[in-house]
Amino acid sequence: MNEYRITQESLQAFVAALVADGLTVLAEAADGSGYARLAADDRVAIDPSRAPSRLSMKEHFFPKSEALFEYRREDGGFVLVDRLPEVRPTVILGARPCDAASIGILSKVFNWDYRDEFFNRRVDATIVIGMLCAYRDEHCFCTSVGGAPDSIAGSDLFLVPLNDGALGMRVVSDDGERFVTAYAHLFEWGAPGDPLQVDEALTLPSVRFDAEKVRGWIEGHFDDPYWSAASETCLGCARCAFACPVCHCFDIVDEDRTYGSGERMRNWDACQFGMFTKHASGHNPRAARAQRYRQRISHKFAYYPSRFGEVLCTGCGRCTRGCPVGIDIGAIAVEIGGMAS
């Protein structure tokens, strides 16, 4: 495995070089809000033990709102103008493994049969520099859903902290290899400092539940009273879904920009909203909060895995940390796993 050694100075020079070359560089913002754009002279801080931002990096591949095309009233009819995104080459610096993993999971739904070029173009234009994650709290459970703090899934390059305070950057994909060559002169080749041994220096989050068991229980308990109990305090906002790196439901609406002309927009939507499944006739298959909550959990741990072979959850814990009423998805999976045993 090729590995570079990066000091704070070379990291700073690296970001400056990327920005100078016209690339967009995104990293978790210091204020903890989400992945934000770095300017050439911003101080770059890679801190593997920092708490995850409130919002995931999903927004870069699947924006909260984007135009699908433009419509213009002309000559008594309409003219449509494509708005496939022209994406600037982008580097995501210090992506958490639980964020980087989302790309592969989302690619499944965005590309089965119909290929969503809005998502694909953004993925294709992006180099993901992952980061070994040293943050742990009671809401993390990546190891229960197939991830790990040192997982390279979704990354092109991967940062590991070295004992001397510098960073090691491993090349973990062909795209990463091609990309890094142009900037190799900024780094030392090889890694003089010993990389921290993950199993020694980092405690892995313990595996809290067996995702396969959770799926089995869900498939046989559609009408279980557990769903009402688990969702009793849920207020039905979409903070969990919008913070989630893999929730991908969306709405499509038209919005006029000037009279008669405008854009067809795709906006984030969530199964927790009562309107989500409401038919025009008024019939609503999921009119009750408990039904919507059941859908959220079932889609993540049963339906998506059985359809696409992936749990629709990376164990990042953002939904739980952000939930205004403290609903804990990890604890729910543990409970379901317990009921399955």
Next chain:
Amino acid sequence: MTNIYRPELMVIREIIDETPDTRTLRLQFRDPEVAERFRFQSGQFAEYSVFGEGECTFCIASSPTRPEMIECSFKRFGRVTTAMRRLNVGDTIGLRGPYGNYFPLERMKGRDLVFIAGGIGLAPVRCLIWNALDLRERFGAITIIYGARSVDDLVYRRELDEWSAMSGVRTIVTVDPGGEREGWNGEVGFVPAIVEKIAPAADNAIAVVCGPPVMIRYTMPVLTALGFDDESIITTLENRMKCGLGKCGRCNIGDVYVCKDGPVFSYQQLKALPEDY
């Protein structure tokens, strides 16, 4: 590299008012090349656009055997259908599709067909009825049982008359009790009761059932009692959809996406799904 969300442009050639609140649009593609390419099967649906208002999901109500016009029938409910009702002949509509699966015409070959529909649920069935009638020699006896709330709510009235007049086609039209009026010489009663009364033979037959959820719920046991097995009962699900492409998540039921794995399901398939529709 195509934009899967971009509709093709169509022109409204004709507007037919089926009932006071239901309307059929007859549409043609603006671009003849697109019209040439466009192929669909009975039971498939499309996303129709009114630009500035949004998209709406309807089945294609016309038969693939009559490709010169695409027809959709709709009731005014929300933002898009309200806008759609304001459109005139010559106005533009967008169409994405066709999407979803379709009625198993191959499996229906050589069998008797029983069509049961309620309200605007006749639209997808109508597509299949014309499809079958245009290929008449392939199928056995055809029975059509159609019901609506009242005489005024019956859609495709002229076609009901046409089917009634055909030999080899048995057409029974019913209205809910209280929905009849003077001179009405059809049946009076809810669809499940009429199906029970007519009692179509289940032998070598396939039943296609479309309509409001409550009608479907009460018709299924009647068909079962008549001897139709679960594989020989076919219905469609009318979930709310946005993308039609298996992405937006709205029509997800269990591990099924109605827009891709449906909208056509056998009763057997339906029974295997969580009751989330």
Next chain:
Amino acid sequence: MTESATNDIRAAARRLLADGTVSVVIGYGDAGPNRTVPIFARTAAQADRLVVSHSALNNLTVYLTRALRPVGGRIAIVAKGCDVRALVMLMSESQIAREDVYVIGVACAGVTTSMGQPMSAETVAAKCRDCIVRTPPLYDELVGVQCEPPATSDVLDRRIAEIEAMSAHERFDYWAAELELCTRCYACRQVCPLCYCTQCIVDRSVPQWIETSASPRANLSWNLTRAFHLAGRCVGCNECERACPAGIPLSLLNRQLAATALREFGYVPGIDPAAPALVGSYDLADREEYIR
């Protein structure tokens, strides 16, 4: 807010459930160090999970009109002063009857800004620094030790004054930048006890007054409307701001309007259930010098 307050709440809950006064007690359950979650206690065993502490952040009155609207009979609720103000508003707007709710008031010395924080001068929530209702304005029984109102520190008011000191263009740019971050998750609306409409204006599509995109224009329209619909009603519990994933300082919008209501109309919402609603009433002498 001490161990004894927790014990008092448990005892009250057990008693109310046992003698049939209420069918459910809405309160705070222990969720680890410096954390609570809302719980609905229906049995004595569940009542023993109730706690109250500086981590009792949630305004539980939101459940009176949401989750528990269909529950018949009387409901007991654990409520701090700011929460009781919301309850007073719900009563004055005829959303809930006084006799349908049993208020276990909490004399409150303040809560932290977010969950997981120990209480300190740095972590105390901004709203608590100039709280006017350390003792709730209304209750059936009171737990906790009554304490002095804090010396007003005006953190929010100072921030508002800073923004007001900007030029109009700077203010516009400031808010445009903040509101651009809005994701339209509607957590602000869902946690708000006073956003109880069964269908929110933003969910109405015929006509579509407010665009649903998370675009700068639509976000401005949504957030102005949300704030305005709370004008003269918001009691400053600041749950909207705590729930916001984008970190938008929604409390400033709400508080500035509350300040206007006080300055222009001498009105403080959520103190007197018999007071007429601010925008549901008028005074012949209301100012109008800006009207030609």
Next chain:
Amino acid sequence: MNADVVDTGVVRAGVESAGDDNAGTGAAGAPWEPKVVAFVCNWCTYTGADLAGTSRLKQQPNARLIRVPCTGRIDPLFIIKAFESGADGVLVSGCHPADCHYGTGNYHARRRWTLFRSLLEFTGIDATRLHFSWVSASEGRKWVDVVDGVIDEARRQGPFERYHALARPEAMIDD
């Protein structure tokens, strides 16, 4: 329009079409002209404006009138929608205090306006583009003065670029 029943769809359509690019400007290449939306009550201001018309008083043509039953019916959303749709100035006008056809609609409206103006000022949305007046059915002359004043003010201020720019696609967050 039935003055007692307002179809909000009609109001919205009125507001949006007021922002029509072709409205308010002359032929291509003509200088910029301000667009003003006026929400007026049916009983006083609309009638006053009508009187100005029948009296053949000259006024500038830049204002689109949207008639509502009462100023009490004017939701601040109407005003936001007008600015969103391209208005450079908005006028809200109804019966003088004590003259409301429904008794107290204008008193209730007045409270709301005070709060709404405060919100607009705080968020930096130029409140000087939003005008309020009382114009009675007999005040045709005052109507002309008021509406011309609003239009002149909007002309002096120029296009409401700051707000309208929010609608541009490039205002969307883009990488």
